[in-house]
Amino acid sequence: MIENCPRKDSAHDFGKNIIPNLLNEGKRLFAYPFAGYWKDVGTVDSLWQAHMDLLAQGDPLKLDDESWKIYSEDVPTTPQFIGPNATLKGSSINQGCVVDGTVVNSVLFRDVVIEKGAEVINSVIMPESVVKRGAKIKNCIVGERQLILENEVVGSDDKIELFTSREVN
């Protein structure tokens, strides 16, 4: 790495430069085959897909494994409330959420509010966002602290959309 650092013709990348150089120099490199779930979540599409994989494949990361916890921020939220008008199917919902609408095949981060009559389908909603009555969200990632207005329609069947254009004030 130190040798590679000053070279102007290098992208300083393990895959592109360092490992090929080692191979050229005849160093002994061995592969370790990894069989578990993995995904590079560097784009909106792949981040969305990873959430959908999680829902479709029945916990491929084994988040439920007490002996291999995934530690995270854990803030003092209120409990999760599921209201009398809610319909939940194939979804993961975090603490602090208040859901009285329909959530299908989606992931809700902490403190998300889904009001009565709102629909969230194949989507990922980040912390503290609010989806008002009658709004429809499909194939989206909604960013943190976003506001979806009453009866607003966000997302389509054709592509994955990222919604970050209206913050809750």
Added chain:
Amino acid sequence: MKDILGIVNFEDERVRIEGLSNFRSIPAMSFLGRYRIVDFVLSNMVNSGMDHIKVLVREKPRSLIEHIGIGSHYNINSKSGSFQILYSDKNITNKLYFTDINLLKQYSSFIKESNQEYVVIAPSYMICRINYQDVVEQHIKTGADVTAVYKQVDDGHKRFIGCEEFDLINNRVVLMKVSHGSTSVKNISLETYVMHKDFLLDLIDEATRRSSAYTIGAFLANDDNIKYINIQGYKYEGYLACVNSLEEYYYTNIDLVNYEKAKDLFDKDWPIYTKTNDSPPAHYTARAEVKNCMVANGCVVQGKIENSILGRAVKIKKGAVVKDSVILSNVIIGEGAIIEKAVIDQGAKILVNKEIAGDDEQIGYVREGDTV
């Protein structure tokens, strides 16, 4: 803002939650899925700007100590603040003498040496959202010996049975007696007292001189004492529940499933702190049916749940139905099982197709770790 010493009091003999308290003390009982009972009083103290807190422990300290630890998850400043768990190291065989006063007597030097002028003493099982600064402010203004917090309730004929109630004349407490539910409108004591540190120390000395069986509440309620101790009432108007029996534990949980009601207790600016454990979000499968529930993290719901509370990491298997019930953490409800109007204690396993149903007379109960 006043610097106040907080003392979390333990429950006396009258408070007993059938079944649940065989395994753990009341402060350590799980509540509303993700909390323990003690979280509410500790959060009230911390949110009131109190950084010096002592928790009195009566018995079965293990699960309480595990939960509250050194208090860091309640945001108690570990350098400038202090957090102590006080338990008796005397072997007291007669339960009659296991009182808050006898325990405080053992630790009176700790109280004497504390820098706080005023003390708030509050039990864990009165679930409320109260700012103790307001109580202390009134206490200083009125010049009372003791300020005792109460709420005027209108459902005293069916709730708060066994709690203490006050008679007040010009806001002075002239009578404290146990409520038997005779009338609906009454002043229910939150068993929360504010007094000067020196007054508390005198009270401890005086009470122990006269009887080893006095509790703070009983000493204040004594017919003679109430005449010469100036006890002023502080009227609290927010949400209040007293979790002093299995029925009250059950109904308080179920009432708070109603989001509108729960808003009286929960407020974003008044967080309820608890020990968190990094469990994954609750997961609902394609066949799940969920109406009116409060669900903690780590749960997996494949069946139908209605008007119920699920603690952490509860598993509801396919075809199972849970209605009007309180399910504590790590419970497994097997395929096709039916649970109605019941409390299922921690870690119990309900087998396939089993039915457990309580009714208005008797709430169903399954013990900790049992397989039925």
